[in-house]
Amino acid sequence: MHKIAVVGDKDSILGFKAIGFDIYPTGEKEETVSLLESLVAEGYALIYITEDKAYGIMDEISRYRNSYFPAIILIPGSTGSLGLGKKFVKESIEKAVGADILAQDD
Amino acid sequence: MARLNVNPTRMVLTTLKKKLRTARRGHKLLKDKRDELMKKFLAIVKENRSERELVEKLLKDVYSRFIMAKALMSDTHLEEALIFPKQKVTLKASSKNIMSVEVPVFEFYTEGQTGDDIFPYGFSSTSGELDGAMIALQKATPHLLKLAELEKTAQLMADEIEKTRRRVNALEYVMIPNLEETIKYIVMKLDENERGNLTRLMKVKDMMLEEAHHYKERMAQQQ
Numbered sequence: 001m002h003k004i005a006v007v008g009d010k011d012s013i014l015g016f017k018a019i020g021f022d023i024y025p026t027g028e029k030e031e032t033v034s035l036l037e038s039l040v041a042e043g044y045a046l047i048y049i050t051e052d053k054a055y056g057i058m059d060e061i062s063r064y065r066n067s068y069f070p071a072i073i074l075i076p077g078s079t080g081s082l083g084l085g086k087k088f089v090k091e092s093i094e095k096a097v098g099a100d101i102l103a104q105d106d
Numbered sequence: 107m108a109r110l111n112v113n114p115t116r117m118v119l120t121t122l123k124k125k126l127r128t129a130r131r132g133h134k135l136l137k138d139k140r141d142e143l144m145k146k147f148l149a150i151v152k153e154n155r156s157e158r159e160l161v162e163k164l165l166k167d168v169y170s171r172f173i174m175a176k177a178l179m180s181d182t183h184l185e186e187a188l189i190f191p192k193q194k195v196t197l198k199a200s201s202k203n204i205m206s207v208e209v210p211v212f213e214f215y216t217e218g219q220t221g222d223d224i225f226p227y228g229f230s231s232t233s234g235e236l237d238g239a240m241i242a243l244q245k246a247t248p249h250l251l252k253l254a255e256l257e258k259t260a261q262l263m264a265d266e267i268e269k270t271r272r273r274v275n276a277l278e279y280v281m282i283p284n285l286e287e288t289i290k291y292i293v294m295k296l297d298e299n300e301r302g303n304l305t306r307l308m309k310v311k312d313m314m315l316e317e318a319h320h321y322k323e324r325m326a327q328q329q
Binding site: 012018 | 147148152154155158161162165166168169185187188189191193195196197199208210212216225239240243247250253254255257260262264265267268
Protein backbone atom coordinates (compact mmCIF):
# COMPACT_ATOMS: atom_id res chain seq x y z
CA MET A 1 0.00 0.00 0.00
CA HIS A 2 1.26 3.40 -0.89
CA LYS A 3 0.43 6.84 0.29
CA ILE A 4 -0.37 10.02 -1.53
CA ALA A 5 1.14 13.35 -0.58
CA VAL A 6 0.20 16.86 -1.61
CA VAL A 7 2.85 19.56 -1.38
CA GLY A 8 2.15 23.24 -1.74
CA ASP A 9 1.15 26.39 0.06
CA LYS A 10 -1.28 25.82 2.84
CA ASP A 11 -4.18 27.68 1.32
CA SER A 12 -4.14 25.60 -1.83
CA ILE A 13 -3.81 22.19 -0.35
CA LEU A 14 -5.88 22.31 2.82
CA GLY A 15 -8.86 20.82 1.06
CA PHE A 16 -6.97 17.70 0.07
CA LYS A 17 -6.59 16.84 3.72
CA ALA A 18 -10.31 16.27 4.05
CA ILE A 19 -10.30 13.94 1.05
CA GLY A 20 -7.75 11.76 2.80
CA PHE A 21 -4.47 12.74 1.18
CA ASP A 22 -1.50 13.66 3.38
CA ILE A 23 -0.71 17.33 3.07
CA TYR A 24 2.66 18.95 3.55
CA PRO A 25 2.57 22.74 3.52
CA THR A 26 5.87 24.24 2.48
CA GLY A 27 7.39 27.65 2.13
CA GLU A 28 10.78 28.36 0.65
CA LYS A 29 12.59 26.60 -2.15
CA GLU A 30 15.14 24.82 0.05
CA GLU A 31 12.40 23.65 2.36
CA THR A 32 10.47 22.22 -0.56
CA VAL A 33 13.51 20.39 -1.88
CA SER A 34 14.32 18.76 1.44
CA LEU A 35 10.65 17.98 2.01
CA LEU A 36 10.48 16.30 -1.38
CA GLU A 37 13.52 14.20 -0.60
CA SER A 38 12.15 13.06 2.73
CA LEU A 39 8.80 12.23 1.15
CA VAL A 40 10.51 10.08 -1.46
CA ALA A 41 12.52 8.37 1.27
CA GLU A 42 9.34 7.71 3.20
CA GLY A 43 7.97 5.84 0.24
CA TYR A 44 5.24 8.03 -1.09
CA ALA A 45 4.34 6.70 -4.51
CA LEU A 46 2.43 9.70 -5.66
CA ILE A 47 3.29 13.28 -4.86
CA TYR A 48 1.23 16.17 -6.10
CA ILE A 49 3.00 19.49 -6.00
CA THR A 50 1.57 22.87 -6.83
CA GLU A 51 3.13 24.59 -9.80
CA ASP A 52 4.22 27.71 -7.96
CA LYS A 53 6.22 25.58 -5.49
CA ALA A 54 7.63 23.44 -8.27
CA TYR A 55 8.71 26.43 -10.30
CA GLY A 56 12.20 26.90 -8.86
CA ILE A 57 13.01 23.23 -8.37
CA MET A 58 12.30 21.71 -11.76
CA ASP A 59 15.72 20.05 -11.78
CA GLU A 60 14.93 18.19 -8.59
CA ILE A 61 11.61 17.07 -9.98
CA SER A 62 13.09 16.02 -13.28
CA ARG A 63 15.41 13.69 -11.41
CA TYR A 64 12.46 11.45 -10.62
CA ARG A 65 11.05 11.57 -14.11
CA ASN A 66 12.46 8.34 -15.37
CA SER A 67 12.28 6.30 -12.22
CA TYR A 68 9.28 4.11 -11.63
CA PHE A 69 8.50 5.68 -8.27
CA PRO A 70 7.55 8.25 -7.20
CA ALA A 71 5.27 9.92 -9.67
CA ILE A 72 5.54 13.64 -9.10
CA ILE A 73 2.62 15.39 -10.68
CA LEU A 74 2.22 19.12 -10.98
CA ILE A 75 -1.16 20.62 -10.18
CA PRO A 76 -2.11 24.24 -10.42
CA GLY A 77 -2.07 26.17 -7.15
CA SER A 78 -4.76 28.47 -5.90
CA THR A 79 -3.17 31.30 -7.86
CA GLY A 80 -3.99 29.58 -11.11
CA SER A 81 -2.12 27.51 -13.65
CA LEU A 82 1.37 28.54 -14.70
CA GLY A 83 1.38 26.10 -17.59
CA LEU A 84 4.24 24.09 -16.10
CA GLY A 85 2.23 20.89 -16.08
CA LYS A 86 1.49 21.27 -19.75
CA LYS A 87 5.14 21.98 -20.34
CA PHE A 88 6.00 18.65 -18.76
CA VAL A 89 3.73 16.84 -21.19
CA LYS A 90 5.26 18.79 -24.04
CA GLU A 91 8.75 17.82 -22.91
CA SER A 92 7.78 14.17 -22.90
CA ILE A 93 6.60 14.43 -26.48
CA GLU A 94 9.69 16.30 -27.55
CA LYS A 95 11.89 13.72 -25.94
CA ALA A 96 10.15 10.84 -27.66
CA VAL A 97 9.42 12.30 -31.07
CA GLY A 98 11.94 15.10 -31.44
CA ALA A 99 9.34 17.81 -31.86
CA ASP A 100 6.00 18.57 -30.32
CA ILE A 101 3.84 17.18 -33.07
CA LEU A 102 0.66 17.56 -31.08
CA ALA A 103 1.19 21.22 -30.33
CA GLN A 104 -1.92 23.25 -29.98
CA ASP A 105 -2.08 26.96 -30.23
CA ASP A 106 -2.90 28.31 -26.87
CA MET B 107 32.76 5.07 -42.85
CA ALA B 108 35.45 3.65 -40.72
CA ARG B 109 36.60 0.14 -41.38
CA LEU B 110 36.98 -2.13 -38.39
CA ASN B 111 40.50 -3.00 -37.38
CA VAL B 112 40.60 -6.73 -38.13
CA ASN B 113 42.76 -9.21 -39.97
CA PRO B 114 41.51 -9.94 -43.48
CA THR B 115 41.12 -13.67 -43.06
CA ARG B 116 38.41 -16.09 -43.99
CA MET B 117 37.59 -16.81 -40.37
CA VAL B 118 37.07 -13.17 -39.50
CA LEU B 119 34.93 -12.84 -42.60
CA THR B 120 32.63 -15.59 -41.39
CA THR B 121 32.29 -14.02 -37.94
CA LEU B 122 31.61 -10.62 -39.41
CA LYS B 123 28.98 -11.97 -41.75
CA LYS B 124 27.27 -13.58 -38.79
CA LYS B 125 27.48 -10.31 -36.88
CA LEU B 126 25.98 -8.41 -39.78
CA ARG B 127 23.06 -10.81 -39.96
CA THR B 128 22.42 -10.35 -36.25
CA ALA B 129 22.72 -6.58 -36.53
CA ARG B 130 20.24 -6.46 -39.40
CA ARG B 131 17.77 -8.60 -37.53
CA GLY B 132 18.20 -6.55 -34.36
CA HIS B 133 17.74 -3.39 -36.34
CA LYS B 134 14.49 -4.60 -37.83
CA LEU B 135 13.13 -5.73 -34.47
CA LEU B 136 14.10 -2.51 -32.73
CA LYS B 137 12.59 -0.47 -35.50
CA ASP B 138 9.33 -2.33 -35.13
CA LYS B 139 9.48 -1.81 -31.38
CA ARG B 140 10.08 1.89 -31.84
CA ASP B 141 7.16 2.27 -34.22
CA GLU B 142 4.78 0.41 -31.97
CA LEU B 143 5.94 2.30 -28.87
CA MET B 144 5.43 5.54 -30.71
CA LYS B 145 1.90 4.56 -31.68
CA LYS B 146 0.99 3.70 -28.10
CA PHE B 147 2.81 6.74 -26.74
CA LEU B 148 0.92 9.16 -28.93
CA ALA B 149 -2.41 7.73 -27.84
CA ILE B 150 -1.42 8.01 -24.18
CA VAL B 151 -0.01 11.48 -24.51
CA LYS B 152 -3.15 12.73 -26.21
CA GLU B 153 -5.21 11.37 -23.35
CA ASN B 154 -2.72 12.83 -20.90
CA ARG B 155 -3.12 16.25 -22.38
CA SER B 156 -6.90 16.28 -22.28
CA GLU B 157 -6.92 14.83 -18.77
CA ARG B 158 -4.58 17.55 -17.61
CA GLU B 159 -6.79 20.22 -19.04
CA LEU B 160 -9.76 18.67 -17.31
CA VAL B 161 -7.96 18.45 -13.97
CA GLU B 162 -6.80 22.02 -14.19
CA LYS B 163 -10.32 23.14 -14.87
CA LEU B 164 -11.73 21.08 -12.01
CA LEU B 165 -9.13 22.29 -9.55
CA LYS B 166 -9.71 25.87 -10.53
CA ASP B 167 -13.32 25.38 -9.64
CA VAL B 168 -12.35 23.75 -6.32
CA TYR B 169 -10.03 26.61 -5.45
CA SER B 170 -12.52 29.29 -6.21
CA ARG B 171 -15.04 27.54 -4.01
CA PHE B 172 -12.50 27.25 -1.23
CA ILE B 173 -11.70 30.91 -1.47
CA MET B 174 -15.36 31.68 -1.05
CA ALA B 175 -15.52 29.37 1.95
CA LYS B 176 -12.48 31.00 3.44
CA ALA B 177 -13.91 34.41 3.03
CA LEU B 178 -16.90 33.38 5.09
CA MET B 179 -15.08 31.48 7.80
CA SER B 180 -12.11 32.24 9.99
CA ASP B 181 -8.86 30.44 9.22
CA THR B 182 -8.90 28.53 12.46
CA HIS B 183 -12.45 27.37 11.94
CA LEU B 184 -11.69 26.21 8.44
CA GLU B 185 -8.61 24.35 9.54
CA GLU B 186 -10.44 22.81 12.43
CA ALA B 187 -13.19 21.59 10.12
CA LEU B 188 -10.79 19.90 7.70
CA ILE B 189 -7.95 18.74 9.88
CA PHE B 190 -9.40 15.40 10.86
CA PRO B 191 -10.48 13.55 7.73
CA LYS B 192 -13.20 10.98 7.78
CA GLN B 193 -11.70 8.92 5.07
CA LYS B 194 -8.21 7.90 4.17
CA VAL B 195 -7.07 7.27 0.65
CA THR B 196 -4.50 4.60 0.08
CA LEU B 197 -3.00 3.78 -3.21
CA LYS B 198 -2.35 0.40 -4.67
CA ALA B 199 0.19 0.57 -7.42
CA SER B 200 0.53 -2.38 -9.69
CA SER B 201 2.39 -2.39 -12.95
CA LYS B 202 1.44 -3.01 -16.50
CA ASN B 203 3.72 -3.97 -19.32
CA ILE B 204 3.48 -1.94 -22.49
CA MET B 205 6.02 -3.18 -25.03
CA SER B 206 8.38 -4.19 -22.20
CA VAL B 207 8.07 -0.82 -20.50
CA GLU B 208 6.88 -1.21 -16.95
CA VAL B 209 4.26 1.41 -16.31
CA PRO B 210 2.31 1.97 -13.11
CA VAL B 211 -1.40 1.39 -12.69
CA PHE B 212 -2.89 3.20 -9.75
CA GLU B 213 -5.90 1.97 -7.91
CA PHE B 214 -7.07 3.82 -4.91
CA TYR B 215 -9.08 2.72 -1.96
CA THR B 216 -10.86 4.92 0.46
CA GLU B 217 -10.90 3.70 3.99
CA GLY B 218 -13.36 4.76 6.59
CA GLN B 219 -16.61 6.36 5.70
CA THR B 220 -17.90 5.52 2.29
CA GLY B 221 -20.78 6.84 0.33
CA ASP B 222 -21.62 10.45 -0.21
CA ASP B 223 -20.96 11.57 3.32
CA ILE B 224 -17.44 12.89 2.97
CA PHE B 225 -17.74 15.90 5.21
CA PRO B 226 -15.47 15.59 8.24
CA TYR B 227 -17.19 18.39 10.06
CA GLY B 228 -20.51 19.39 11.51
CA PHE B 229 -22.65 21.59 9.35
CA SER B 230 -23.50 24.08 12.08
CA SER B 231 -20.12 25.78 12.32
CA THR B 232 -19.18 25.79 8.67
CA SER B 233 -20.41 27.65 5.66
CA GLY B 234 -22.27 26.09 2.78
CA GLU B 235 -19.53 27.08 0.34
CA LEU B 236 -17.19 24.64 2.02
CA ASP B 237 -19.59 21.78 1.28
CA GLY B 238 -19.59 22.74 -2.36
CA ALA B 239 -15.80 22.85 -2.41
CA MET B 240 -15.59 19.42 -0.80
CA ILE B 241 -17.97 17.90 -3.31
CA ALA B 242 -16.05 19.44 -6.19
CA LEU B 243 -12.77 18.11 -4.81
CA GLN B 244 -14.25 14.68 -4.27
CA LYS B 245 -15.27 14.64 -7.90
CA ALA B 246 -11.82 15.72 -9.04
CA THR B 247 -9.97 13.00 -7.12
CA PRO B 248 -10.36 10.12 -9.60
CA HIS B 249 -9.23 12.43 -12.37
CA LEU B 250 -6.19 13.43 -10.36
CA LEU B 251 -5.19 9.80 -9.99
CA LYS B 252 -5.86 9.07 -13.63
CA LEU B 253 -3.70 12.03 -14.56
CA ALA B 254 -0.88 10.76 -12.37
CA GLU B 255 -1.02 7.38 -14.03
CA LEU B 256 -1.08 8.77 -17.54
CA GLU B 257 1.65 11.28 -16.92
CA LYS B 258 4.03 8.78 -15.38
CA THR B 259 3.32 6.34 -18.20
CA ALA B 260 4.04 9.01 -20.78
CA GLN B 261 7.31 9.94 -19.09
CA LEU B 262 8.51 6.37 -18.84
CA MET B 263 7.55 5.61 -22.41
CA ALA B 264 9.23 8.75 -23.69
CA ASP B 265 12.42 7.59 -22.03
CA GLU B 266 12.15 4.13 -23.56
CA ILE B 267 11.40 5.53 -27.00
CA GLU B 268 14.45 7.74 -26.82
CA LYS B 269 16.64 4.80 -25.87
CA THR B 270 15.21 2.61 -28.60
CA ARG B 271 15.60 5.35 -31.17
CA ARG B 272 19.26 5.74 -30.25
CA ARG B 273 19.82 2.04 -30.60
CA VAL B 274 18.09 1.93 -33.99
CA ASN B 275 20.17 4.83 -35.24
CA ALA B 276 23.39 3.39 -33.90
CA LEU B 277 22.72 0.14 -35.72
CA GLU B 278 21.49 1.78 -38.90
CA TYR B 279 24.11 4.47 -39.32
CA VAL B 280 27.19 3.11 -37.56
CA MET B 281 27.26 -0.58 -36.90
CA ILE B 282 25.75 -1.95 -40.12
CA PRO B 283 27.70 0.33 -42.52
CA ASN B 284 30.92 -0.45 -40.66
CA LEU B 285 30.34 -4.15 -40.90
CA GLU B 286 29.43 -3.92 -44.58
CA GLU B 287 32.54 -1.92 -45.35
CA THR B 288 34.78 -4.31 -43.46
CA ILE B 289 33.27 -7.34 -45.15
CA LYS B 290 33.78 -5.74 -48.53
CA TYR B 291 37.37 -4.96 -47.64
CA ILE B 292 38.08 -8.54 -46.56
CA VAL B 293 36.48 -10.00 -49.68
CA MET B 294 38.57 -7.72 -51.90
CA LYS B 295 41.72 -8.55 -50.01
CA LEU B 296 41.07 -12.28 -50.22
CA ASP B 297 40.29 -12.04 -53.95
CA GLU B 298 43.45 -10.08 -54.51
CA ASN B 299 45.47 -12.72 -52.67
CA GLU B 300 43.80 -15.40 -54.76
CA ARG B 301 44.72 -13.63 -58.00
CA GLY B 302 48.27 -13.09 -56.77
CA ASN B 303 48.56 -16.76 -55.97
CA LEU B 304 47.22 -17.81 -59.37
CA THR B 305 49.68 -15.60 -61.20
CA ARG B 306 52.51 -17.01 -59.16
CA LEU B 307 51.49 -20.58 -59.93
CA MET B 308 51.29 -19.89 -63.66
CA LYS B 309 54.70 -18.32 -63.59
CA VAL B 310 56.16 -21.25 -61.66
CA LYS B 311 54.56 -23.67 -64.08
CA ASP B 312 56.16 -21.82 -67.02
CA MET B 313 59.51 -21.91 -65.35
CA MET B 314 59.26 -25.62 -64.61
CA LEU B 315 58.23 -26.43 -68.18
CA GLU B 316 61.09 -24.36 -69.47
CA GLU B 317 63.49 -26.29 -67.31
CA ALA B 318 62.12 -29.66 -68.49
CA HIS B 319 61.82 -29.06 -72.23
CA HIS B 320 64.12 -26.14 -72.91
CA TYR B 321 61.62 -24.47 -75.27
CA LYS B 322 63.65 -21.34 -75.71
CA GLU B 323 66.77 -23.14 -76.91
CA ARG B 324 64.76 -25.20 -79.35
CA MET B 325 63.12 -22.16 -80.77
CA ALA B 326 66.50 -20.57 -81.29
CA GLN B 327 67.83 -23.66 -83.09
CA GLN B 328 64.88 -23.85 -85.46
CA GLN B 329 65.42 -20.32 -86.68
